[in-house]
Amino acid sequence: MHETSIAMGLLDSLNQMAEREKAKKVLKVRVKIGKLSGIVVDSFVFAFNALKEQFPKLSKTELIVEETPILYRCNECGKEFEVETVFFPECPQCGSINLKLLSGEELEVVDAEIEV
């Protein structure tokens, strides 16, 4: 459900950007979404595409999602490892749960391509 409100927020801010840059259209937007961010990418893309029609400058905008992996580094033994699950893992090498999250929580709008 919150995918919809986040998609709407993105469209609002793109629309403001388009006004500010005096763009005719926004052609593409790139976002990074981490697997730990709690966003279901499919729902987000679906909501974005359903809602973009409301904005004349965004009605053709292509949304490009880069999903970033969940990466940890073990603070005990230094091992870096990737996991699939959102559950808090332990180090596969030494079993420690003293871990630093290196990536996975991203929720970032990277850039956009506009037509002026």
Next chain:
Amino acid sequence: MCDVCGCGQHDHSHEHDHFVVSDDTTKRNVEIKKSLLSENERVAQSNREHFDRHGILAINLISSPGSGKTTLLEKTVEALKDELKIGVLEGDIETERDAERVRAKGAAAVQLTTGGACHLEAPLVHKGFHALEKQMEGYPDILFIENVGNLVCPSSFYLGEHIRVVLISVPEGEDKPAKYPKAFKTSDVFIITKSDLLPYFDFDVEKVKKEALSLNPNLKIFVLSAKTGEGLEDWFNFLREKVQEKKAAKVEG
């Protein structure tokens, strides 16, 4: 009064996206590098400034449905209403029930119905707070924001609070910190509720505390029962102390 709506100077974001590439005359790349939640964060920041200006301590309560947030608020209002002005914003998907419950105990309360959304966002809190100001004809010392019952996405939406509290009730089980790390990582306080039920459940308090602290060493932890009153006085004292700090900061500022 505040910077979000007409009640303050309207301040649209000062940030300007800057261009990086400019390859041909009709197409251009604009670097953005902003959080997807930046609109929420902008309003949350303004909520925070609004609270600070009036010396209000704002507390965001996050838990699964039924962990005992409203019951704890009822007890808190009962105990503190003669010494502190308390305002409550009650987030819920559809009903008015929780706001009525805390109002019955003597607090000002406004229900925020999200119309289906599973979390509160800063703009709704902003609107709700203005309704509360009207209802109180002034400002509370403490503002409690009871989030929608959900341990997942409320932790992604900053509302402008000073203190975020995550609650787990004993019947929910001891695996919650591991399952919902983000709620624990982003909170300041962790409350284990319904401690009166400890004899009936396999819930190892020390183990849960340890696990929560491994996710976030700065968590302040309370174990309490709204039913028997166990642990409540520590919670009340914590609130008293934080309100004092807030008032002192306002006087200095």
